[in-house]
Amino acid sequence: MSNRPRSEPNSSITMPQASSAVEPPEDEPLVRVMALHALSYCERLFYLEEVEEIRVADAPVYAGRRLHDDLLPDDEQASERRSWELSSTRWGIFGKVDAARRRDGPWVVYEHKRGRCRRGPNKEPRAWPSDQLQAVAYAVLLEEELGQPVPEARVRYHRDNVTARVAVDEAAREELRQAIQRARELRAQTTRPPVHENERVCTGCSLKVVCLPEEERLEERPHSPTFFPANREGQTLHVVSPKAQVSRSGETLVVRQDDSQRQTVPIRLVDSVVVHGHAQVTTQAIHLCAHHGIGVHWLTAGGRFKASTMNSFGRVQQRLRQYEALSDETTCINLARQLVHAKVESQLRYILRGTRGNESARSAVQTDIERIREAMRKLDSAQSPDTLLGLEGLAAKSYFAGLPQLLSASVPSELHFSGRTKRPPRDRFNCLLGFGYGLLQSAVTRAILAVGLEPSLGFYHRPRSAAHPLVLDLMELFRVPLWDMPLVGSLNRGQWQIEDDFELRPGHVWLSDTGRKKALTLFEQRLEESAKHPHTGQALTYARMLELEVRLLEKEWTGCPGHFAKFRLR
């Protein structure tokens, strides 16, 4: 088709009739031409972008935009229009034409692409199907705008510097009609279309990190490539000092502590801001963060989670599916059972591992181990959230009863503990425990907001004020690996100073400034450590694993269940 001789200007060409377009109903919103491009690439991509409004502008997208800004060489003879916004209610589409030119003959639409073209049997350049569809759509838009036929479109591929010609003939129009029709159908449906059958298509897809196609292919093809990044991108900025103020200067955040110290942080390097205690954040700084999709989270000085900014417009389909799934009691109880099982098993494994090879410790925790095992056995038949809560509580009690045995003899008695006291923490150990769980809570909240789920609707914890049930649910998976383990480890390494790191008040214990910084560093370093996730077999940092578990949870109700809460300590 691309070898087709150039259409001669021909006055006898008649304008296509209005009836050839798929006239949409009155108030049906128009379809973006770029969305048709996505549709032809992968239906799921179209759905994620257009219906769920999830967009990740990544390199190819930006490069595309840059090309669009590259101007065509000027040519006195030709008339030319660039960046022409057009829409047609008859076709039901709208979009921006890169460029249209006319030289002696009819107008020709130009579309610019960064990549390489497709090759025909004789190596002649051809447009890829999705590019072709897009070019034809622009051609019919232009046709309607000008009231003259536009018989040809051209796609310029910058990588190999060639132009592919696309005929805007009846076959192409029919294809366009069908694509528009399909777009409307997809817009009306509430389930995500399946992943593309060709995994190579996903490699070039901008949404692969959100779509996680490898999860769904895993069953059939255990070795399909994984796209989930192993590491987090940006830096978490913790503002601890009570006198600090975070403000904005241009594209940077400025943190001032008293008058002398001032630090600037480039906004692109930040992935979230966590404010501990009473530091101030200016409205301008909050706006800047919101603009870049960076969450700001406020914790009390004692580590209790207070509030978060969220910036998740749209995402309606995603939320509707969550509401629907989590309104179903059977779904909830099944998820809750898996969750509690994962938590209790991690407690058991940690106690077993921590007392391995130490006979006196092991015999001291033997009854606790038995009790945890028993709770675990009963979990499988638990049919109500209350039963689960009861069993979880029993296991937790035995776990915390056994945990002191994991502290080495060198740990001073001031850092020991006997039983969990939450609010307020009555000893140093509980103070550390509570502070770390607060950090975990804010990390889980960040992950949930990043994925776009509604944190207020969980499947296990009951709604209560001051905490999001879904956050509390997901935290259960990570308490042991993300905080109990590094904490006990740090105590055994003698990292804590019983005087300097704590502030003792009547009836409760706080962390001092230095203690708080130590705890933060410990937690953040743990987030950077990697473990193998059973599901993909890939080593991921814990920071990433938090987000992966949220995505796997969502997959429980988006057609790919059975992968949530499978991570176990080794």
Next chain:
Amino acid sequence: MKHWHLITYDVRDPKRLRKAAKTLEGYGTRIQYSVFRIRLDANTLERLHWELGQILADEDDLLVIPLCPTCAGKVPLHSTGDQSDWTDRPQSFKIV
């Protein structure tokens, strides 16, 4: 993969100059008057390019020098002042 990049520019108009500098400040640190040091991956570089493309005019110049880890590691050897952090991977968190 993130790498260090040196980014320097020559902008003929004060308004564009300010804008370009402001954009770059959002990505990394200014180490000399119009020289920035930025650690980024290919995707982010594309985005930065695009943003600068919106600001700069034809008569302006932009020079981007990517540094491989080996080259970046040699920077402290040849420079004055404390340049030790060219070799480090920046931390994933910051406490202030």
